[in-house]
Amino acid sequence: MDHFNYKGGALHAEDVALAEIARAVGTPVYVYSTATLTRHFNLFRQALDWTDHLVCFAVKANSNLAVLKLLGDLGAGMDVVSGGEYARARAAGVPGERIVFSGVGKTREEMAQAIRGGIRQFNVESEPELAALSQVAQSLGATVPIAVRVNPDVDAKTHAKIATGKSENKFGIPIARAREVYAHAAALPGLQVVGIDMHIGSQLTDLEPFRQAYTRMADLCLALRADGHPIMRLDLGGGLGIPYRRDNAAPPLPIEYGQVVRETVGDLGCEIEIEPGRNIAGNAGVLLASVIWTKQGEGRDFLIVDAAMNDLIRPAMYDAHHDILPVRERAPGTDPAPVDVVGPVCETGDTFARGVPLPRLEDGELVAFRSAGAYGAVMASEYNSRPLVPEVLVAGDRFDVIRPRPTIEEMLARDRIPDWLT
Ligand code: LLP
Secondary structure (H helix, E strand, C coil), rough: CCCCEECCCEEEEEEEHHHHHHHCCCCCCEEEEHHHHHHHHHHHHCCCCCEEEEEEHHHHHHCCCCHHHHHHHHEEEEECCHHHHHHHHHHHHHHHHHHEEEECCCCCHHHHHHHHHHCCEEEEHHHHHHHHHHHHHHHCCEEEEEEEEEECCCCCCCCCCCHHCCCCCCEEEEEHHHHHHHHHHHHHCCEEEEEEEECCCCCCCCCCCHHHHHHHHHHHHHHHHHHHCCCCEEEECCCEEECCCCCCCCCHHHHHHHHHEEEEEECCCCCEEEEHHHHHHHHEEEEEEEEEEEEEEECCEEEEEEECCCCCCHHHCCCCCEEECCCCCCCCCCCCEEEEECCCCCCCCEEEEEEEEEECCCCCCCCEEECCCCCCCCCCCCCHHCCCCCCCEEEECCEEEEECCHHHHHHCCCCCCCCCCC
């Protein structure tokens, strides 16, 4: 459930008409709902309320400081994968002891930054990383808590580009080698083994892969304890999918996911960490755009909007579907006609949807791309020199710009022409 609904014939974010935001900020623009972010975060908390836990929001899904501040103030931890994300989490007021650092290629500078600033745990993905982290920790006179990310070799049954838990993926160390790697980690100075980490993929719509992976994790936890490692935390990663189509069967709910966690790793006495991103932010945001005009092609109509693949790349990159809603509600029975919804960028890949049934839309009318709160703005670029898309946060009947649209002058001012060209 989210807070984007029609009221009085107009699509609203909570109590704010999207048309009012478009008038004030222009389009394209991302619009997020505070109530939805809060609700989704609390659902995960409730799903794990049977045990000690920390819900670490995956910052990569939506890294706007206002969103991080909102979630951090609710008690969220953060899962970061770069020095930039670490700095964002801290700037949003999240203490280091609630931040976990994941990622296959952390640099020594990033390690030092997080150790100096405070960190709950590093999720280490390889032996070279163990060695580097040990050196950096020692050079700073620190001992850092670590979990090793283990690759359980399960099929997450999701899009190949976002599956991470098969042995052929670059992530983690093979589960068969885990005991050896933990022995190595325990012997290295500056590191303190505290847990096990896994993340098997994103947009999972079936709980079975989680069950398989967490069952393997439970076995590994017992084996590692028998080897003498004090495993106290299990980081289960993120990955629970969201409904991208309003009319389709919805993926499992956080509460059902929490039940699988309980059944698989619930009796080990470990603190549970999870790293949901999409499930918290995805349906808490829409991308609001305006129709430029409709163009008649050979046997098909193109609805050209002012948002493009540089603003929301998921359809071009993963063939992802985002429901598209007219902001002005149509009476039931209004005849929809199939159109291709495209942006102005000069690539055929700049297509949001093919042959989707939409009512006739006037030039200048507003449309909303749903489920755009995760992996939307964070993946935006300035391709075709289109200024970075702005972001707005709604809370009840108020809205605030949480990232303004840069002017074209600001965009140009970042470049430098060397002396020898002038
Ligand atoms: N933890 C780790 C270590 C991850 O790599 C990810 C996502 C998450 C947590 C959060 O997963 P989530 O709960 O959001 O599924 N850009 C793609 C998604 C990439 C996900 C990468 N890792 C998309 O737009 O579908």
